[in-house]
Amino acid sequence: MRQVKAGTLERVPAMARLISELNSDSAHHVGYCGTEEEEIEHSIQEEFGEYELDHYVTLLYEQEQLIGLLLLDADEEEGQAELWGPFIIKGDWGEWQTAADQLWAASLAKLSPSIQKIAGFYHIHNHHAFAWMETKQAVKQGQHTILKLEELSGQQLVIDQIDNQKLKIVDIGEIMSSSSELPIPAELDAILSSFYSLHNECFPSTYYDSGVILSRLAEDNRLFICLYANELAGYVYLEGSREFREGQIEYIAVRPDRRGHRIGLYLLHHALQHLFGSIKVKEVSLCVNNNNPAAISLYHKAGFHTASELQYISLHR
Structure with missing residues (x-):
């Protein structure tokens, strides 16, 4: 039996482990959440206090095992939020979509009405996320390249x-x-x-x-x-x-x-x-809009290499 729960400080380490595991695979990679477990845990603690964890973090459990989560990095003054997820360990598309819909419904139910725009960055190989976002009438915006230098x-x-x-x-x-x-x-x-x-x-x-x-x-x-x-x-x-x-x-x-x-x-x-x-x-990273090939060329000349390509997607409630 599946159960939806809110994020808490005690659950942050388990959240970080799941994000680290999935974000290391381009087929599940989401935006700028990172791949190192310790760093992800630190980022969550920096971005989400107790109030934010309760209101903007939704977890999905199956028989006491964490199988999915969705975080909304919300700015109520600006009226927008960035999606961190959905992160779901189910590989089958039907199961993945069902879990994503559960997380989405629970997240929207407690989201402030002031948040009208929701956006996310997904690796171009994250086909589950693209297909799911299309069911929400999301629109593809610009594509971004992540470059790194070691x-x-x-x-x-x-x-x-x-x-x-x-x-x-x-x-x-x-x-x-x-x-x-x-x-x-x-x-x-x-x-x-x-x-x-x-x-x-x-x-x-x-x-x-x-x-x-x-x-x-x-x-x-x-x-x-x-x-x-x-x-x-x-x-x-x-x-x-x-x-x-x-x-x-x-x-x-x-x-x-x-x-x-x-x-x-x-x-x-x-x-x-x-x-x-x-x-x-040990590493420097940066993000460039693909509409700026001159900048990408500049960074390549400086020694940067392309680490990943992300698609920016947004939707309105």
Whole structure:
């Protein structure tokens, strides 16, 4: 007999084991949940408190064995949620769909009415998820490529000047920290204003807006801005984990009128030097929309390899 239960802190280790097992197989892989059990457990504990576990995590048991789960990483203010799952150990399509429908019905029953958009990222080989999402009238959106780099490749020619003017890298977090009790200097205020504009232009509907990026700055989360003639030419935002020895390049962008001068490569090189050199990561990953082949080419030239391809799917309640 099957039984639906809510997530609890005590059940997180079992959840992490199941996600790790399934996410290691491309036929069951879901989005950005990871494959390492310890890291998945850490992510769940970071993202979901007791309230969120009870309201946004649904588990399915069969004879006291956990056979499936569905997590909704919800943002009630934004009115949207990201699907983590369904993760189901049943391989037969009919059984898989039945279990997924049970999880879905139970999840929607306790989901806040403010959540109207639900989206998910699925490996292109996760055919069960695609077929199931179609039954929910979900729509395929853009496709994304996940790239990874395990070590810095050999020395590359990185241009650090344009028209005999030296490029300069500014660590925004360091500057803001050192002047936290002082008014923001006019120069920094102008740089931040340019950063806001460029980020909104390049990533208009993204998961971190410019304000969130600034709020997340810490020892291992860095925003490096490239200056040319004392004006913003581009930026890169990265996040690192010393505990798990991994890093992510979340955003990198160059001002339209400064493109074509290898500034993107200069920013990427600086970010990688920081991640591999200062944080001592073993792996760096990033995500690129497949509509941006120039960026994918840039990362391949820097030594990145394609790890997986994900399809973005969304639906409205």
